[in-house]
Amino acid sequence: MAHDVIIVGAGFGGMGAAIELGKMGIDDIVILEREDDLGGTWHVNRYPGLAVDIASVTYSYSFEPNPNWSRLFAPGSELKAYASHVANKYDLRRLMRFGVEVTGATWDADAAEWEVALASGETLRTRYLITATGFLSQPKLPDIEGIEDFAGTVIHSAKWDDEADLEGRRIGVIGTGATGVQLVPELAKVAGHLTVFQRTPIWVVPKIDFAVPGPVRTMFGALPITQRAARFANSVALEALNTVGVLNYKYGHRFNDLAALLAKAHMFAQVRDRRTRAALTPGYSFGCKRPTFSNAYFPTFARSNVTLESTSIRRVLPDGIEMADGTVHEIDTLVLATGFSLWEKNFPAIEVIGRDGQSLGEFWRETRFQAYEGMAVPKFPNFFCLHSPYSYTGLSYFWTIEAQMVHLRRVFQEIERRAARTVEVTERANAEFLGTMSGRLGRSVFQLGSCEGSRSYYFDPHGEATLLRPSSVIGARRDAHTFPIDDYAFA
The missing domain is CATH 3.50.50.60 (FAD/NAD(P)-binding domain)
Structure with a gap:
C-alpha cells in the first residue's frame, strides 16, 4: 500500500x-x-x-x-x-x-x-x-593526482574524525571557502605546522559577533515580539546585500565596490605582509562567490606555524604535497575543506x-x-x-x-x-x-x-x-x- x-x-x-x-x-x-x-x-x-x-x-x-x-x-x-x-x-x-x-x-x-x-x-x-x-x-573530494596514495591521516570537513589527534601535527588544508575560513584558525591553534593550500581566495568581511546577554535572552523568551524585531532588522540588512549588490548589480555595483573595499580594509588591518595580502585578495567581483565573515581568519597567516601556499598543486605524495613549481610541503595530516559536489x-x-x-x-x-x-x-x-x-x-x-x-x-x-x-x-x-x-x-x-x-x-x-x-x-x-x-x- x-x-x-x-x-x-x-x-x-x-x-x-x-x-x-x-x-x-x-x-x-x-x-x-x-x-x-x-x-x-x-x-x-x-x-x-x-x-x-x-x-x-x-x-x-x-x-x-x-x-x-x-x-x-x-x-x-x-x-x-x-x-x-x-x-x-x-x-x-x-x-x-x-x-x-x-x-x-x-x-x-x-x-x-x-x-x-x-x-x-x-x-x-x-x-x-x-x-x-x-x-x-x-562531500566533494579534490581531483588531484596521488591523493589516494597519501600515507597519513585524511579528514574531510563533512566527515570529521573526533578521535583524530591533531596536536603538534603537520597539517595541510586544501580549501579556503566558507568552511576553510572557519576551520583554519582552529587548526592553527593545535598544529605543529599548518599549510593552507589556496586555489581561490575568498572575500572576508568583519564578523560582528558577540555572546547574547542573559537579559536579552530572557526578554526574547518573555516578549517574542522583540526577537521578531531583531529578526526583521537583520533580514532587512541581508535583503539589501542580496538584492542591491548581487541581483541588481547593473544599478547597485557601487555597493559591491564598497563591500570589496571593506573586505580589503579588514585584511589590511590584520595582515601586514604585502605579499600575503596580495595572495589573499580575490580577483573577481564581490558577490560572484558567497562571501563570508571572520575576525580570526586573516590573523592566522601571521602566525609562525602557518604557511599560505597559493600556487597550484601538482600532486599529492605519500608524505606531502608537491606544487607546480616543484616545492614540496611535508605533512602527516591532510584536511579536505573542499565542500560538496x-x-x-x-x-x-x-x-x-x-x-x-x-x-x-x-x-x-x-x-x-x-x-x-x-x-x-x-x-x-x-x-x-x-x-x-x-x-x-x-x-x-x-x-x-x-x-x-x-x-x-x-x-x-x-x-x-x-x-x-x-x-x-x-x-x-x-x-x-x-x-x-x-x-x-x-x-x-x-x-x-x-x-x-x-x-x-x-x-x-x-x-x-x-x-x-x-x-x-x-x-x-x-x-x-x-x-x-x-x-x-x-x-
Missing part, C-alpha cells in the same frame, strides 16, 4: 515540508534519512569552528523562534539542538526512518504512484514524492525517472537547469524538489523553506479540492518562469560582474547562475502566495 507522502531528507527543508503537510491533516508521511539522526548538514558537519554565517535570529524558522541562542552567530551544535527541538515539538521523529539510503525513484503512471528504491533492496510506494536532500549533502551529485541527489522514462538528471544536463518556482519540473508528476534550480532565496535558507511551505500548501489544497490523483506543472508555465528568471539574471553580478576565476558554486555546468532565485525574499513569498494555480495540470 502506498504512503501519501515520502520525503527524502530529515534536515530543515524536509521537516518544514512535513510540518506544513501535517497542518493540513496529511499524516501518512514517511521521512527517509540516510544518516543516523536528523538535522541534515548540521548533523553531518561538526568540524572545529563550525558556526552559522547568518545571524541565528534569521537562520531559524520564523514560526519557531529560539530565544536561547548563545551568540549572535550560534555554533553548529546549537543548530543541531534546535533541529531536535523542532522535531520533538512537532512530533516528527515518529515519521522518520534513519540509516535509510534512497537510491532512486520511478514514476508508475498506471498506479499514479512513485516507486522508491532503497539501498537495502527494499522498495516503497508513495502518491507524492518530495526530495529535501539539501544543497550541501554530497553541488551540481555533480546533488542535482538530483538520487536518480529520478518521471513520465515517459524521463531522467531528471539527464533533462537538466542536456537542456538547462530549471524548475518552476524552484519546486516542480514538467514530466515529473506528484514530485517536488526543494533544492531545485532557482529555489534558493537570499542568504538564509529558512526564507526559502518557508516560501516553499506556502507553495506546497496551495498545491495540496487544490489537489484536495479537485479530488485529483496527479498534479504536474505545465510546459508553458515552466518555460515562462525560466524566461523570467533568465531575464532577471541579466542585471546580476553573475552576468555583469567579473566572475571569471571565482569557481563559484552558484554557476551550474552550463555556466548559468541557477542556484539562486533572482528575487527579493518578499517577492518570492508573494509569488508563493499568488502564482496561478492553473500553472499546474490536475488530473
Whole structure:
C-alpha cells in the first residue's frame, strides 16, 4: 500500500515540508534519512569552528523562534539542538526512518504512484514524492593526482574524525571557502605546522559577533515580539546585500565596490605582509562567490606555524604535497575543506525517472537547469524538489523553506479540492518562469560582474547562475502566495 507522502531528507527543508503537510491533516508521511539522526548538514558537519554565517535570529524558522541562542552567530551544535527541538515539538521523529539510503525513484503512471528504491533492496510506494536532500549533502573530494596514495591521516570537513589527534601535527588544508575560513584558525591553534593550500581566495568581511546577554535572552523568551524585531532588522540588512549588490548589480555595483573595499580594509588591518595580502585578495567581483565573515581568519597567516601556499598543486605524495613549481610541503595530516559536489551529485541527489522514462538528471544536463518556482519540473508528476534550480532565496535558507511551505500548501489544497490523483506543472508555465528568471539574471553580478576565476558554486555546468532565485525574499513569498494555480495540470 502506498504512503501519501515520502520525503527524502530529515534536515530543515524536509521537516518544514512535513510540518506544513501535517497542518493540513496529511499524516501518512514517511521521512527517509540516510544518516543516523536528523538535522541534515548540521548533523553531518561538526568540524572545529563550525558556526552559522547568518545571524541565528534569521537562520531559524520564523514560526519557531529560539530565544536561547548563545551568540549572535550560534555554533553548529546549537543548530543541531534546535533541529531536535523542532522535531520533538512537532512530533516528527515518529515519521522518520534513519540509516535509510534512497537510491532512486520511478514514476508508475498506471498506479499514479512513485516507486522508491532503497539501498537495502527494499522498495516503497508513495502518491507524492518530495526530495529535501539539501544543497550541501554530497562531500566533494579534490581531483588531484596521488591523493589516494597519501600515507597519513585524511579528514574531510563533512566527515570529521573526533578521535583524530591533531596536536603538534603537520597539517595541510586544501580549501579556503566558507568552511576553510572557519576551520583554519582552529587548526592553527593545535598544529605543529599548518599549510593552507589556496586555489581561490575568498572575500572576508568583519564578523560582528558577540555572546547574547542573559537579559536579552530572557526578554526574547518573555516578549517574542522583540526577537521578531531583531529578526526583521537583520533580514532587512541581508535583503539589501542580496538584492542591491548581487541581483541588481547593473544599478547597485557601487555597493559591491564598497563591500570589496571593506573586505580589503579588514585584511589590511590584520595582515601586514604585502605579499600575503596580495595572495589573499580575490580577483573577481564581490558577490560572484558567497562571501563570508571572520575576525580570526586573516590573523592566522601571521602566525609562525602557518604557511599560505597559493600556487597550484601538482600532486599529492605519500608524505606531502608537491606544487607546480616543484616545492614540496611535508605533512602527516591532510584536511579536505573542499565542500560538496553541488551540481555533480546533488542535482538530483538520487536518480529520478518521471513520465515517459524521463531522467531528471539527464533533462537538466542536456537542456538547462530549471524548475518552476524552484519546486516542480514538467514530466515529473506528484514530485517536488526543494533544492531545485532557482529555489534558493537570499542568504538564509529558512526564507526559502518557508516560501516553499506556502507553495506546497496551495498545491495540496487544490489537489484536495479537485479530488485529483496527479498534479504536474505545465510546459508553458515552466518555460515562462525560466524566461523570467533568465531575464532577471541579466542585471546580476553573475552576468555583469567579473566572475571569471571565482569557481563559484552558484554557476551550474552550463555556466548559468541557477542556484539562486533572482528575487527579493518578499517577492518570492508573494509569488508563493499568488502564482496561478492553473500553472499546474490536475488530473
